[in-house]
Amino acid sequence: MGEALFRRNKKYIIVVLIVLVLLVAIYFSAVNRENTLFYDNAVSFVSRPVSQFMTFVGNKFGDFFDYFKDKKRLVEENVALTDQVTELEHKNAQLSSYEAENERLRNMLDLKGKNPQFDLIASSVISKDNSNYYGTFLIDKGANHGIATNMAVMGTKGLIGYVIETGTNWAKIQTIIDGGSSAGCMVTRTKSVAVTNGTTALLNEGLLSMLYISKDMSIVEGDIIETSGLGQIYPSGIMIGRVKELRKDDSTQSQYAIIQPVEDFENIKEVFVIAKTLE
Amino acid sequence: MNSNVRYNIIKSISFFLLFLLSQAMGPHIKILGVTPNFIFLLVLIASLVENTTYANLFYALVFGSFFDVYNGKIFGIYTVLFVVISFLASEIYHKYFEDMTAVQVLFIVLATFLYSFVICIFFAFRDNSFIQLFTQISLPEFVYNALLGIVLFFIYKTVVKRLMSPRRSRYF
Numbered sequence: 053m054g055e056a057l058f059r060r061n062k063k064y065i066i067v068v069l070i071v072l073v074l075l076v077a078i079y080f081s082a083v084n085r086e087n088t089l090f091y092d093n094a095v096s097f098v099s100r101p102v103s104q105f106m107t108f109v110g111n112k113f114g115d116f117f118d119y120f121k122d123k124k125r126l127v128e129e130n131v132a133l134t135d136q137v138t139e140l141e142h143k144n145a146q147l148s149s150y151e152a153e154n155e156r157l158r159n160m161l162d163l164k165g166k167n168p169q170f171d172l173i174a175s176s177v178i179s180k181d182n183s184n185y186y187g188t189f190l191i192d193k194g195a196n197h198g199i200a201t202n203m204a205v206m207g208t209k210g211l212i213g214y215v216i217e218t219g220t221n222w223a224k225i226q227t228i229i230d231g232g233s234s235a236g237c238m239v240t241r242t243k244s245v246a247v248t249n250g251t252t253a254l255l256n257e258g259l260l261s262m263l264y265i266s267k268d269m270s271i272v273e274g275d276i277i278e279t280s281g282l283g284q285i286y287p288s289g290i291m292i293g294r295v296k297e298l299r300k301d302d303s304t305q306s307q308y309a310i311i312q313p314v315e316d317f318e319n320i321k322e323v324f325v326i327a328k329t330l331e
Numbered sequence: 332m333n334s335n336v337r338y339n340i341i342k343s344i345s346f347f348l349l350f351l352l353s354q355a356m357g358p359h360i361k362i363l364g365v366t367p368n369f370i371f372l373l374v375l376i377a378s379l380v381e382n383t384t385y386a387n388l389f390y391a392l393v394f395g396s397f398f399d400v401y402n403g404k405i406f407g408i409y410t411v412l413f414v415v416i417s418f419l420a421s422e423i424y425h426k427y428f429e430d431m432t433a434v435q436v437l438f439i440v441l442a443t444f445l446y447s448f449v450i451c452i453f454f455a456f457r458d459n460s461f462i463q464l465f466t467q468i469s470l471p472e473f474v475y476n477a478l479l480g481i482v483l484f485f486i487y488k489t490v491v492k493r494l495m496s497p498r499r500s501r502y503f
Contacts, residue, residue: 063384067418070392071411078407095400103351110355117359182357182366183402183409184468185454190401216404226404231458252454253463256364318358 093219096190100178100222104192107178111321119145156208170287172206172324173197178222180320187213187230187255191323194219202285204326210291210314211235211279212323223325227317228292229260236282237262237292244269245280248292248311258317259296262309271295277311287326338494339386343393346373350394354401363471368446370394372480374413375442376487378421379435391417412449416442439480447473 058065122145175191193199195218205212205225213227226233231252238245246264254260265271275295281288293313300307353369360366374394378387395413399406420442428434451469455461 063388066385067388067414070388070414074407074411074414078405078411081406091396091406092400095397099347099351099397102348103354106351106355108355109352110357110359113356114359179354179401180358181402182354182368183398183450184365184472185450185464186403188402188404224404231454232404251460252458253460253467256467 089217089219092217096219096222100192104176104178115149119149170324171327173199173327175199175223175323175325177320177323185231185252185255187227187233187250187317188216189225189227189320191223191225191325192221193325194221194223196220198327199223199325204286204290205323206290206326207315207320207323210293211286212315212317212320214285215325225323229255229258229313229317231255233260235286235292236280237277238280239269239271239295240276240278242270244271245282246309248277254310258313260293260311260313262295262311265307265309267307271298271309273298342377343390346370346390346394347397349373350397362475365468365472365475367472367475367479368398369479369483370398371409371413371446372439372443372476372483373487375417375420375439376480376484378417379424379438379484380488380491382421382425382429384418384421387417387421388414408450408453412446416446435484436481439484440477443476443480444473447476 126145173193175193175197177189178192179190181188199215199218201215201218203215205214211228213225213230213233215223216226217224227250228235228248229250231250233250235248236245237248244266246262246266246269248260248262250260262277273295277292277295279286279288279290279292291314293311293315295309296312297310298307299310350370350373357366357369374387374391377390381387391413392410395410396406398409398413403409420438424434424438447469451461451464455464458464
């Protein structure tokens with residue numbers, strides 16, 4: 053009878069077993085994501101070459117539509133121009149694109165000069181989080197390149213996040229706008245310290261909040277916020293963003309700020325992992 | 332190699348390439364700040380169109396885990412959702428409603444709502460902001476997934492029908 057019952061319900065039993073195994077995996081992953089690293093490494097080994105190509109295709113797709121938005125705007129503004137001028141505008145847009153790319157690459161090269169105290173490892177973004185609830189992405193360098201978990205990550209303008217998971221030739225970065233992220237910060241003008249916090253509700257706007265603002269702290273919209281160096285992960289002096297808005301929490305009557313990060317998390321393509329802070 | 336094995340090899344490779352393409356294109360096709368979960372829709376549609384329990388479980392498990400590797404921080408959350416939702420949809424549909432397109436479409440809508448709602452509940456526990464997450468992320472994500480899912484469903488059915496037609500099936 054038991055065997056007949058098992059045969060009749062075999063698929064349900066299998067599904068329940070799969071779900072139980074996954075719940076155990078979720079528990080071990082939540083305790084320490086590196087508990088499931090072997091599987092992540094296996095998937096990455098198989099998919100990474102194709103993934104890099106697909107990311108290249110995706111970026112060109114995005115650039116293609118941005119180019120047409122600019123062209124449409126220019127044509128609308130210059131409706132009286134002749135075909136020759138339109139062609140010159142087209143060539144000018146291409147040159148602007150090359151100039152922006154040149155500026156971006158020069159900023160990358162200049163970054164090491166501006167930050168001689170950091171040993172930086174340049175990396176490319178190979179995949180961004182598509183879950184709508186997390187602010188993470190994958191880069192193309194990992195343990196084989198000297199990257200380890202809890203290393204801070206910055207862009208050409210400021211702080212991006214830190215490494216939460218490292219594979220052999222890839223790493224996962226948690227950005228400062230991710231809901232589980234926080235960073236010790238200070239107002240550059242007054243040296244007052246506080247904490248920036250990513251929240252899921254602000255994730256899609258690319259913003260973060262700044263908490264623990266004391267009543268006597270002088271802070272105004274437009275103030276520059278940088279890392280304070282307090283905490284285990286982020287060295288001091290890296291720009292985070294600017295104060296966009298000051299708000300009051302209705303329940304606690306305490307003040308908090310909305311910060312506009314200096315980095316554009318929607319369009320990150322290259323990042324720098326701070327391998328170590330040089331003396 | 333029998334035709335079923337060949338079909339599943341081609342399907343697996345196609346799903347794999349489409350998954351990586353959706354990962355790359357996702358940030359560029361956002362609407363109201365949300366990205367559709369293309370691979371979840373494919374797994375769900377496959378489970379509704381094809382009454383092959385173990386194959387459907389395989390795809391849900393493998394591609395759910397791929398999604399977990401590439402996205403998020405805790406491994407297993409999306410895999411559980413992929414497995415449970417696609418299995419439930421497939422079991423209920425194939426047991427009680429076989430060959431009813433309107434019901435399949437309804438199941439796609441219900442499953443995408445369940446997917447968005449469960450994830451919203453999970454994050455609402457963490458962030459203590461259910462209304463905000465539901466209106467800003469969960470609801471737009473559900474609508475986007477549902478609409479895209481319905482379009483993909485008809486494309487998938489057409490492709491499978493053409494691949495499995497008597498003239499073509501000799502290639503499998």
